[in-house]
Amino acid sequence: MINTKHVIKYDPDKCVGCQQCYKACFVDVIRWDAEAKKPIFKYVEDCEHCFYCQFVCKKGAVTVKPNYASEHLMQSFEQYK
Ligand code: SF4
Ligand code: SF4
Numbered sequence: 001m002i003n004t005k006h007v008i009k010y011d012p013d014k015c016v017g018c019q020q021c022y023k024a025c026f027v028d029v030i031r032w033d034a035e036a037k038k039p040i041f042k043y044v045e046d047c048e049h050c051f052y053c054q055f056v057c058k059k060g061a062v063t064v065k066p067n068y069a070s071e072h073l074m075q076s077f078e079q080y081k
Pocket of ligand 2: 008024025026027029030046047048049050051052053054064
C-alpha cells in the first residue's frame, strides 16, 4: 500500500505567478491556473520529493515536506541500495 502523507505547503500571498514551480515539476503534481495565474498542487500523491519546485521559487511560497515514513518514499531509497 502506498501511504502518502506528503505535504506541499503553498502560500498564495507570497506567489507572484512566475510559473517557475510549474515548469520545474517533471511529473504531474503542479497544474497551472491560467485565470488566477497561480499554481495548483493537484496530484501531490505523485510527488517524487525532488524539491525542484521549492528550490526555484524565489519568493519562498513553496515548501516540500516529505513523509519520510511513507512506503512510497522508502521504495525510492530501496532502489539505490
Ligand atoms: S515559483 Fe513561487 S512565485 Fe513562482 S508561481 Fe510558483 S509559487 Fe508562485
Ligand atoms: S518536489 Fe519535485 S516532484 Fe514534487 S511537486 Fe515539487 S517539483 Fe514536483
